[in-house]
Amino acid sequence: MPPSSTVIASSLLETNRRFLAYWLGKLEGERMPRKARIDPTEMPRLLPDLVLYERLSTAHFKIRLAGTAVVRRLGVDPTGTNMLDLLAEASRQPVERALNRILDEPCAHVSRVRDRYLSGRQAVVEVLRLPLCDEAGEARFIISSTAETADEFVWADPQERPVLLAELVEQSFFGWSGGDGGELRVAGL
Template sequence: MRLDQAAKPTENLQAALKEAAPEGVPASFTALWDYWLSIRKDAVCPSAADFDPMKIARLLPDVSVFERRSRHEVVYRLAGTAIGERMGHDPTGENVLELSAPERRSFLVDLFTEMTTRPVAAFVRYENIYASGRRATVQSLLLPLGLKSEETGNVAAPRILSIHTMGPAKAYAPAQAKTTVGSTVEEIAWIDIGAGTPAA
């Protein structure tokens, strides 16, 4: 999908998130956002083929790439080392929806569906319950990556480039086998990248 310059998509991340993150967004989020903007050229979102992890090497420990294979299957194609350390295992290849709290699963389904079909970017603040029992707030910036179909030439966005930060422990629950992603959702802010945002 070509970028319509008249749509005036968001370019200043701090301005876009001034209400969702009034204290400001982490510098790592701005760095990933700036890299994402630099590779999108004249498209609404960059091609996954143009994403070079080595260009953001210093950010990689907190970076993940999701692949949306179907409405109910969104797998980790890549998970940074810091993510694996926090979660207590490397989630690469796992379906993030199956790691989520059952009562929050529909939220994640809708989030990834919007991001990969509209497409649109998002900032989300939520709580994880880690395998260690630690409960902590996580902030994530999620940016779509396009994938060109050789048959049609159309661009969809079945992949999501994302970066995450974890806050201090809020409490401790009993240890569990695996991390629960998104036990609660505190905030979501859509970021218009040129194709609009979901209706409120």
């Protein structure tokens, strides 16, 4: 029997757990919420940790919005850039595959990554990515919530610019069923 939303949510950090509950509450029987249903005024405490991507092509995920905590952590405002351009070369292809899978299946994605920053600091960040569709029902947006863990340390060799998602620690993909409170089901780990 697949795990319930309570089991999946219990493994997430608090910020991501709250965001998953918000997103599930927007399903109302839909295969995924429409972007227009996401209302920032309903989740002001979560906004600093959110990032919104729009798929322009399978290799271009334009960052439409980056929350203030994300910008502060990165040291740059990535709004308007292709998310894939911010990645270390070794991370680009796996992240590109994951982002496309989220929209093509659709499914949700949670990962823990070790990020390196301009300052030389590293941190493990939990990233919850959830699909959104446009008004025509096309899956083309991903909204993510990021939560930095307490596991941080200094990297001895700082880069000239931040290297995001430098090392994948772990990841899972999961699906959901709408209309009944958003029960989750695992879609292939």
